[in-house]
Amino acid sequence: MEERLISKAVISRLPVYLRYLGELKDEGVEKISSKELSDLMHVTASQIRQDLNNFGGFGQQGYGYNVSNLYNEIGRILGLDRRYNMILIGAGNLGSALSGYQSFENRGFSFKAIFDSNHKLVGDSIRNIPIMDINVMPAFLENNKIDIAVIAIPKTAAVSVVDTLVKCGIKAIWNFSHVDLDVPEDVVVENVHLSESLMRLSYNINERVKEGAE
């Protein structure tokens, strides 16, 4: 199957399809037409057909999509047919929130350890995940196969921690620190820059105000 020339926009919509299909599956729905799916998702049916055609098109003329098959296939494309071991760097409020999402675990993303430089937290645990001293992180990474490092520390600390992670062979980083990470080409980074999201909101608030004033 040709999956290599898929646009970023289509990739970004796959998790949304997965979410809606998961809900349909939970409700016991077995098949759905692109028209029904489009009503549910508030996108056009032609957009849905185009998106799914990127992956060979799972629909059958006059039948629609088999919900369970499509759900599994999109999950496979997103890499959800395997498990990921993760470490979390930063045991603050954000880190605690991230380590507590049962839905990540359910999807196959498991936190194996949390690292922090605050000695008051080291030795403690969050939902049975041990909090360890940041200094033992290299040794931990040598002895455990970790797929993803999650960065939830202030940006001043993030750069040197990421250097260490890269040296220890980490190939994927989920970055919540408000800094663009400088990593080798074979390391994938997914950024969640919250303040940039908030600024998009303030931009849109003001655009809306301007429209209203016209």
Add this chain to the structure above:
Amino acid sequence: MEERLISKAVISRLPVYLRYLGELKDEGVEKISSKELSDLMHVTASQIRQDLNNFGGFGQQGYGYNVSNLYNEIGRILGLDRRYNMILIGAGNLGSALSGYQSFENRGFSFKAIFDSNHKLVGDSIRNIPIMDINVMPAFLENNKIDIAVIAIPKTAAVSVVDTLVKCGIKAIWNFSHVDLDVPEDVVVENVHLSESLMRLSYNINERVKEGAE
């Protein structure tokens, strides 16, 4: 100045420009060429010139950009030349993390109250922001001018809370619940769907693995 036909991609890059320009300003840098800015940001100089030309182009041939002017101008475009009153719904770990970011306050985004349905938390406060019973939210909104509601509660609760918010006249929602909100056209929503971000990462991990295997 013509600001109306700006693409979403350009808008998404404005906070990034603002971040880099803010750092330059803090370092005392007064002017910068698009070439220098492009080296710093790892994007092409032509991309930078194109992006900024959308807003009239602030550069002068042979001089470059005045860092402080450009910073202020982009801030204004993003709506950061005013203040925003916010309420937070959900006093859990994620809510605590969000209410604790000093950088939001510094940018003009102030939390005025936190609402939760957990009676054990009501009456408490997080960084001097009072936690109130979710039932008094409508009365609070009647008596206070709130610009943005931040949703940090599970999706099962989010839908009915958002209905209440919309009825109370809220026009902007920063949504961390894993659900697409159904709101009237004049309400702007900015979603932060963390699990979708994590799936984009797992997609890219697997693409990387496939490339490596070729």
